[in-house]
Amino acid sequence: MKRIFFITTLLTAVISLAGQTNKTDKLQALEQNQPADQNIQSTATLKSASRLFATKDDLTSVIFVIPADSVVTVLDSDSSYFHVVYAGSEGFIFKRDAIIIETPVHSQTVVQSQPSVQNSEPVQEQQQSRFSFLENKYGSNMAPKLFSGKIWKGMTAEMVKDSWGTADKINRMISGNIVKEEWIYRDTWLYFENSTLLEWGAVKKQ
Numbered sequence: 001m002k003r004i005f006f007i008t009t010l011l012t013a014v015i016s017l018a019g020q021t022n023k024t025d026k027l028q029a030l031e032q033n034q035p036a037d038q039n040i041q042s043t044a045t046l047k048s049a050s051r052l053f054a055t056k057d058d059l060t061s062v063i064f065v066i067p068a069d070s071v072v073t074v075l076d077s078d079s080s081y082f083h084v085v086y087a088g089s090e091g092f093i094f095k096r097d098a099i100i101i102e103t104p105v106h107s108q109t110v111v112q113s114q115p116s117v118q119n120s121e122p123v124q125e126q127q128q129s130r131f132s133f134l135e136n137k138y139g140s141n142m143a144p145k146l147f148s149g150k151i152w153k154g155m156t157a158e159m160v161k162d163s164w165g166t167a168d169k170i171n172r173m174i175s176g177n178i179v180k181e182e183w184i185y186r187d188t189w190l191y192f193e194n195s196t197l198l199e200w201g202a203v204k205k206q
Contacts (some may be wrong), residue, residue: 042074043101044082050097051149051164052089056081059188059202062149063091064127065165072098094186134162157181157195 049068054061066072066086072093076083081092127147135143138159145152146163155163160183167183167190174180181192184203191199 044072044074044084044098045101046070046072046093046098048097049165050093052084052086052091052093053081054091056092060150062164063089064130064149066093071101074098074100137162151190151197151200153197153199155197157183157192157197160190160192160197 046066046068050066052063052066053059054063070086072082072084072086074082074084075090077095080095082095082098084091084093084098131143131147134146137143138146146159149163151160151163161167164185167185169184171182171184172179179192179194181195183190183192187203189201189203190197
């Protein structure tokens, strides 16, 4: 009788241990097969040239202009902006300027991708060439401000163009000897009188 009880107890322990082993194996298999969503980042293609802002709360904090058809890595987004990385620089672009690419790219692939590193070199050369142009034209004190996309009252229209690029739209009105102009840059308007910047503000959305 004792032998039967001992054998029964031993079989129960073996079955229980085997069940635990199977559960452990299943858990390990699930962990291995689980998709690594944390390592996946989205990418987006720019529909048009877009300014890369250092902060989305300051439209004058332009790092540089990203050319149209460029591909950026999207880190995050909200209703108006994409938080992106391009050519080693991190910042914000207007959401309407880019289209998310459907196929996600693994962050490891982006880091290890040699073509991405090579493609950043012409951008850096372009930035250095632009800074040299601004420095030769306006001097070493003014060039850094224009290169970083700053604007201020009293700037000439030419300086604004060198800082922010060509406006999307220009409204002009002539009254006597005064030429009044309103330059529209997506969500920002700038007001000039006789090619001197006097005011600016946000474009009211209709």
